């Protein structure tokens with residue numbers, strides 16, 4: 510079984526959440542609809558629902574993370590789970606233990622759910638394949654491969670602005686080659702039947718076969734941004750680059766950095782997104798990042814509701830249960 514097969518139960522419900530690939534429009538819609546029920550939890554006096562009461566969630570992060578790790582922790586705590594946070598420096602993997610042995614040891618301590626970020630593609634899948642059948646795994650980003658909860662919080666943020674995905678024109682800009690976020694977003698856009706998905710970047714940062722993913726590729730910002738509703742900027746992922754893929758940071762910003770001037774190529778009121786962390790003056794100007802069209806911070810906030818949704822769904826919770834609220 511591959512990762513898209515292993516993540517579904519026999520009845521088609523979510524068992525693990527490893528990749529957008531192989532899912533269907535109904536599951537993506539269910540994740541967003543369930544998140545909708547959690548969106549106001551942060552404003553409640555008691556920010557808790559009992560859906561994961563008595564469950565232990567382990568966040569295993571082998572790469573740095575601000576947004577994903579923190580929002581998973583908040584999400585699990587809002588669902589009343591006990592949460593353990595472990596990062597590379599604090600784990601015995603630094604003494605040579607394998608990821609799988611680490612996960613098996615934590616399973617022996619009766620962990621119910623693992624949230625895993627790793628530099629290696631397939632890490633979360635490997636763990637999901639080898640743990641007991643009642644243990645759940647969520648991929649919080651694996652190498653260049655996938656970042657499915659990021660893609661879902663991005664879809665949710667877009668849905669807050671535009672009710673219908675099918676008429677949209679979206680552009681993903683920058684380092685597509687090394688981006689797990691772009692891969693997961695493209696898969697989600699296709700499942701949600703988005704009409705026009707574009708990628709824009711220098712040829713050195715676009716996969717050679719990128720159009721086989723169902724997108725149109727551009728190396729010119731004016732052409733690529735022409736008339737789009739959504740602009741998604743990506744970070745240059747230097748930690749995954751080998752060799753010199755851009756001439757200089759200044760030249761990259763001149764050609765591909767999103768500024769007020771380049772924003773004007775898009776539709777008036779197009780939204781600007783970025784999964785973070787942002788590099789001001791490299792892929793995005795401060796006027797744009799902090800401007801009225803930016804939904805970068807709403808994306809972060811939506812990460813909590815989406816992660817509450819995914820956590821509850823893989824643990825067998827339904828949207829109806831989710832709607833129950835404080836108990």
Ligand code: CP
Pocket residue numbers: 573574575576577578650659784785786
């Ligand atoms: N978008 C994202 O994955 O950010 P972090 O690396 O901070 O988790």
